[in-house]
Amino acid sequence: MSSVSIRKVQKDYGAVPIIRGVDVEIDDGEFVILVGPSGCGKSTLLRMIAGLEDISGGEIRIGERVVNDLEPKERDIAMVFQSYALYPHMTVEQNMAFSLKMGGAKKSEIDPKVARAAKILSLEPLLGRLPKELSGGQRQRVAMGRAIVRDPKVFLFDEPLSNLDAKLRVQMRTEIKALHQRLGTTIVYVTHDQVEAMTMADKIVVLHDGVVEQVGAPLDLYDRPANLFVAGFIGSPAMNLLKGKVEREGFVVDGSGGLTLPFRNAPAAAPGLPAVYGIRPEHFVLDDAGFPITVEVVEPTGSETQVMAQIGGQAICAVFRERITAGPGEIIHIAAESEHAHLFDAATEQRIN
Structure with missing residues (x-):
């Protein structure tokens, strides 16, 4: 050795x-x-x-x-x-x-x-x-x-x-x-x-x-x-990466009409900073009080169900342990787990939280 x-x-x-x-x-x-x-x-x-x-x-x-x-x-x-x-x-x-x-x-x-x-x-x-x-x-x-x-x-x-x-x-x-x-x-x-x-x-x-x-x-x-x-690169399915801006109340997704996603450990003096919000597919949860998404594709794998949709014209993938019966064009409500959210500077592409 x-x-x-x-x-x-x-x-x-x-x-x-x-x-x-x-x-x-x-x-x-x-x-x-x-x-x-x-x-x-x-x-x-x-x-x-x-x-x-x-x-x-x-x-x-x-x-x-x-x-x-x-x-x-x-x-x-x-x-x-x-x-x-x-x-x-x-x-x-x-x-x-x-x-x-x-x-x-x-x-x-x-x-x-x-x-x-x-x-x-x-x-x-x-x-x-x-x-x-x-x-x-x-x-x-x-x-x-x-x-x-x-x-x-x-x-x-x-x-x-x-x-x-x-x-x-x-x-x-x-x-x-x-x-x-x-x-x-x-x-x-x-x-x-x-x-x-x-x-x-x-x-x-x-x-x-x-x-x-x-x-x-x-x-x-x-x-x-x-x-x-x-x-x-690391993770399969890949992490969702959404473009937008960091604001005091959360991350505002571009093109979404003001949809705000939660995060923790915000960088100092960040409000208004163009950034990318990263969230892994398994860190979305079904939540009746969450935001609506329109289902595009549902892929059951047996133990999990992958749901493809869009937020503000940006593609996302969500993975649930539950069986999802919704079909293409139907609406389900989901939420992002803030403790698992990642923020990256849009210019440098480096992690900022």
Whole structure:
């Protein structure tokens, strides 16, 4: 196990900056997920940690060593790719043993390590099979097993679940999290799926256009997003973001005819300030004394019901535990829970309450 320190790291392709002075500290044994939309630089950052990409500036440390100029094989890391990258002509056992064999390890050393990894990942019945005889989830477990046998200081995962179907992704999330708890190894994991990030990580790093927007525990990011980007990116369904102005009596929604929504911890000298009101879908409640909305779409999911509507021409989504029988065009009354409201400055997009 080892810590990873990323300090003022930059990556340019010609005159185009991809990573813009990123600082991230990853503790020994921590499960850290780099998350963000496509093109934000998360995979590039992971490849720089692995040594597969040169850095244009800054410093990367694994443990006490600066690894900027070290070859990948000298960094004591293991990487699991999206594509599995298994050798098709080798059995599961041979795939898992290959890196150790190439490193000059003896069979008496290799066999116990392969057996241990196979037991951890429930691959023992599959050791004699070829990759073509495995399911997608089994192939991914083999790829993880190949990394485990090396006993690296750091595991790097580059969107390992994106090729799997939805049900298998849920299962593999659980398996990877359980693997981390069992091994206690430092993991840096890249995904564009914020649900994956929320359910698996000890710490999330949100990247956008090569810049770190916020770093924190999953629920810290969910409950206290630092800016509009994080507010809109973390959470599914996404946070409702309504334009308007902060006034003494509450937040007045643009185009709503004066609809005022409650909030707490108003910033000083804020009245009249153009702002954005953030409220998560589950923080609307049905309330006969609340404000009316006209239902556009109702999406029952079984345990919850999602209702799409508009406030002042701005789309909103509300999620209720109750069954909603209203159809399109019908009116229901809802209220916003003021203790869960977020305010963001419309100009700077930073949190202000």
